[in-house]
Amino acid sequence: MILSDQTHLPELPPRKKSTGSCEESDISTDHQFFPLRNDIFPCTACGEVFQKPQLLEQHQAIKHAVTQLLDGDSGKNIVDIIFKTGWSCKEKSPEIRRILKIHNSPKILSRFEEYREFVKAKAARNSPIKRRDERCIADGNELLRFYCSTFMCDLGLNRDSSICNQQYCSVCGIIKSGFSPKMDGISTLSTSWRAHMAFPEEIEEEFKFMNVKRAMLVCRVVAGRIGCDLEEDIDKQDRGGSGIHTRLDEEELLVFNPRAVLPCFVIVYTV
Secondary structure, three states: OOOOOOOOOOOOOOOOOOOOOHHHOOOOOOOOOOOOHHHOEEOOOOOOEEOOHHHHHHHHHHHOOEEEOOOOOOOHHHHHHHHHHOOOOOOOOOEEEEEEEEOOOHHHHHHHHHHHHHHHHHHHOOOOOOHHHHHHHHHOOEEEEEEEEEEOOOOOHHHOOOOOOOOOOHHHHHHHHOOOOOOOOEEEEOOHHHHHHHOOOHHHHHOHHHOOEEEEEEEEEEOOOEEOOHHHHHHHHHOOOOOOOEEEEOOEEEEOOHHHEEEEEEEEEEO
C-alpha cells in the first residue's frame, strides 16, 4: 500500500517531562532487580562493576597499581637515563629488568599535594622573604630523589599491574599505603647509585629463601626548608615552633613527614 501525502501516521503518546525522579531513569522502576545507574561504579581499566566508590578505589589501588613502561612509551627513556646517570664510571653497572609507573590512589596523591600547599603557604608567611624561601613558595622546594627497598612478589612481571598483600613486601606496601609514619625518617638519595649503596647488600643474601629482591623507587619529595642540624630541628618541634621537615647530610635527604614523599616509578634491576 502506498501512503499518500494526506495519510497521517498515529501520533506517539507524549513523553513525560523529566523531573529528576527515579521514574525517569533509563532503567524502569518496574525492574527493581536492575541497579540504578548512579549506584554502580565501573572500573575504567577492566570493566568490573562495584556498588560503592570505596570498593572501586580499593580495587584500583591493588589490581591496577602499576603499569609497565614499554619501548616507545613516553617517559621510559627519561627514567632510564635518570636511573643510570649516577652509575657512570662505577665498577658495577645495573641491568634494568622493567620500569613500572605507579598509579597512586587519590588519597595518597591528595595528601602529597595538600602537604606541598602547606609548605608553600608557610614559606609565604615569612617576612621578610629570604632567598632560601623562594623555592619553597614556588613549589615547596620539590626534588627528585631515590629510595631503595625490597619486594618479595612478581611485581610487574609479564605486564601484571597488581600488587601483593604480603606483610613483608615493602615496595607493594609503599605503593598501596605510602611511606609509614612509624619510620624514623625516610632516607632519600640524590642518585640511584648512592641509594643502592646505602641499602645493606647482605639483606638480599640473608633473606634469599624468602625471594627477597631489591627495587629502586623514583620519588617526588617536598623538601621545604632544609636544615643541617637534626638536634636543632627536633628541639624546635618539641617547643612547638615551626621546625624543619627535612635534613640534608651530603647526598642524603632525610624526610620526617611521610606525606612529603610521593613514589612515581619502580625500577626492578639487578647488578
